[in-house]
Amino acid sequence: DTEVTQTPKHLVMGMTNKKSLKCEQHMGHRAMYWYKQKAKKPPELMFVYSYEKLSINESVPSRFSPECPNSSLLNLHLHALQPEDSALYLCASSLRWAQGANTEAFFGQGTRLTVV
């Protein structure tokens, strides 16, 4: 199983809503990532989790709140988003991070988020 599964595939939410994006992998990877991708742009790193601990936060606004409940799951909690936050949110995982060289990242299909 080399899959990273993300749910939901599509999400429309209002600016006052609270929602969560979910990501799951069963490859035994100990590093998991959230990326944001706007149309025709490269993915931009948001967060890195290593061994269930937040290792990198790329100065992401607090309306995005990541959570890693266990080694297979990664959530992104959303609250009070703005229309400009509409994008494709990608989850990825890799065997490890930092000592993390020589490892590739596997990406999920993404959640297409629209904030209205």
Next chain:
Amino acid sequence: AQSVSQHNHHVILSEAASLELGCNYSYGGTVNLFWYVQYPGQHLQLLLKYFSGDPLVKGIKGFEAEFIKSKFSFNLRKPSVQWSDTAEYFCAVIAGSNDYKLSFGAGTTVTVRA
């Protein structure tokens, strides 16, 4: 600033033509290099990777890439493209000097005309 640069924004070519996409990076020290492809409506897939050893690496779907350390380059090639190669191609780099973050170039849109 440290970065990953892809020279071509949009490449249009005919089937059976050869393809070469340029990628340069500016990180010092040891790097891991990747090319990812994103077909329309699909997720990012790894085409090939370089960690160490032979600088000429072969990937899936007939793609190959050459790491030239002195030029900080990792160009992607395919001798004969097919219509199904129409996609967005991203070069990506992991560098210790960049906290081992996987950083992407801006991407190149490749359109193959039948």
